[in-house]
Amino acid sequence: MHRTDVVFGKGRAADIGEELSRLGVERPLLVTDPTLVEVGVVEPIVAALEADGIDYDLYDEVEPNPRVATVESGVDRLESGDRDGVVGIGGGSSMDTAKAIAGRATNGGTIADYEGLQNFEVDPLPTVTVPTTIGTGSEVTSAAVITHPDRDEKLGILDDALIPNVALLDPTLLESLPSDVAASTGMDCLTQSVMAYLSTNANPITDALTRAAVEMISENLPAAVAKKDLDALMNMQIATTIEGTGFMNAGLGLVHAMSHPVSAHYDTPHGVTNGVILPAVLKYNRVAREEKYADLANAMGVATHTMTTREASKRFVEEVEDLSAAVGIPDGLADLGVEESYLPDLAEAAVTRKDTRRNKGTNPRVSTEEDVLEIYRDAF
Ligand SMILES: [Fe+2]
The missing domain is CATH 3.40.50.1970 (Rossmann fold)
Known part of the structure; x- marks a missing residue:
């Protein structure tokens, strides 16, 4: 035990x-x-x-x-x-x-x-x-x-x-956490919460944990990165431990499957790499989890009651992109030094290697190597 x-x-x-x-x-x-x-x-x-x-x-x-x-x-x-x-x-x-x-x-x-x-x-x-x-x-x-x-x-x-x-x-x-490290690790926190919420292994218990984390991250990450107050950092610390318990039980899906080969080859920071890849994966997965996307938009403070589920689900992806930009995460993999010619190798690694396969297995959409390559291109 x-x-x-x-x-x-x-x-x-x-x-x-x-x-x-x-x-x-x-x-x-x-x-x-x-x-x-x-x-x-x-x-x-x-x-x-x-x-x-x-x-x-x-x-x-x-x-x-x-x-x-x-x-x-x-x-x-x-x-x-x-x-x-x-x-x-x-x-x-x-x-x-x-x-x-x-x-x-x-x-x-x-x-x-x-x-x-x-x-x-x-x-x-x-x-x-x-x-x-x-x-x-x-x-x-x-x-x-x-x-x-x-x-x-x-x-x-x-x-x-x-x-x-x-x-x-x-x-x-x-208190002395540098802003760039707060942004990077905070985006890991968001990625893990969101992807565990969307996972094929999610259940009502993990959903309660990871949804609560998304809400807290949305409310506190910008202030934590700007280092406006200790409470924002404290709330992020709490959100992290909450989502850790959630994702350990639900799994992480395609973002981690795709970011690990990038970080292993280019030595890029884990959280930043996830933050760059997350929107592209969310666009790809949206059709499989429209309602949950709409619910996460709501968790991020969007007044979704005036929208259709589809509109709210798309809005969630935009909210993630906005939050990522607000905390200074780069736009694409190119900004992290990834070479376009290496994308096929990354796609192969993401679908074949042990660690990435396990993460990929809990993604809400089943994806081929070609799909993964397309997502890398989108994130490039
Ligand atoms: Fe992570």
């Missing part, structure tokens, strides 16, 4: 030591990226551990689109310090890496051996996640996405055992 205790509140980062003790962790490895250390986001966690006299080590080498080698050196670091638990501090990259290190440490081999579903035999080390961005949901999910540079591919590692023991949500850690 795996589930996450969600601890929430301003200043709750100070409780990290207490949460670790509750899990029986005495010598944690902190996993994060160098920028977060530099700007001081990790400081409250470190200060709390020091105040409690807890012996920790800080592994701050996580990069965007983290690679197999990053997980493996994290495991080396963990083993050399005889660490007994892992704390992932940061965005999806840091939390996914932390979860992967915790699973790999108790199961041996290399992290690439665990690609796919439920491949860990032994429970990972206790894991705490401390999200400092507003969009991945990794703090509560069973997934870790790790890039295999040799195979030019992202490995989806999905295992219930990877579900973190504790998610420590402290809105004050978001």
Whole structure:
């Protein structure tokens, strides 16, 4: 039985030591990226551990689109310090890496051996996640996405055992979130909420979660990106954890299936890539989910009662495009450095690779490689 205790509140980062003790962790490895250390986001966690006299080590080498080698050196670091638990501090990259290190440490081999579903035999080390961005949901999910540079591919590692023991949500850690990272991760949050709502695996429970998230994102993302107030960031943090629970149960569909090959090859930020691809996928999927689109337009504040379902469904796509533009997401894949001549390779990857196939399987419309290529062209 795996589930996450969600601890929430301003200043709750100070409780990290207490949460670790509750899990029986005495010598944690902190996993994060160098920028977060530099700007001081990790400081409250470190200060709390020091105040409690807890012996920790800080592994701050996580990069965007983290690679197999990053997980493996994290495991080396963990083993050399005889660490007994892992704390992932940061965005999806840091939390996914932390979860992967915790699973790999108790199961041996290399992290690439665990690609796919439920491949860990032994429970990972206790894991705490401390999200400092507003969009991945990794703090509560069973997934870790790790890039295999040799195979030019992202490995989806999905295992219930990877579900973190504790998610420590402290809105004050978001105060120094750069606007571009807020926009990127926020668009991941929107993509995951919307696509889980439209998924073939959606049910009334996941719908309640993901629809609520869409409403919160629509209300709070622009202010969170403009950094107008901490409440907007806090609401985005809440929306993220809500949609994480939703999409973990419903699946992600075609946007993630199409964005992973792009990020694996071009090393583009996950959220921005999703944000660029989302409108094209929404246009393609609209005929299959007209009513749900209309409902999402309503969730985004559109007075849909004066419109036909078709009009409202089209309006939803426009609302997403407007929100994306408002937070500075580029217009097309070309702006991310993607080459037009490479689109057929991306389409092939999106329909054939393990991780992308799994996401694609929950998309509301069944699509061929030719369909996917057309959508890439539309998003170009
Ligand atoms: Fe995502």
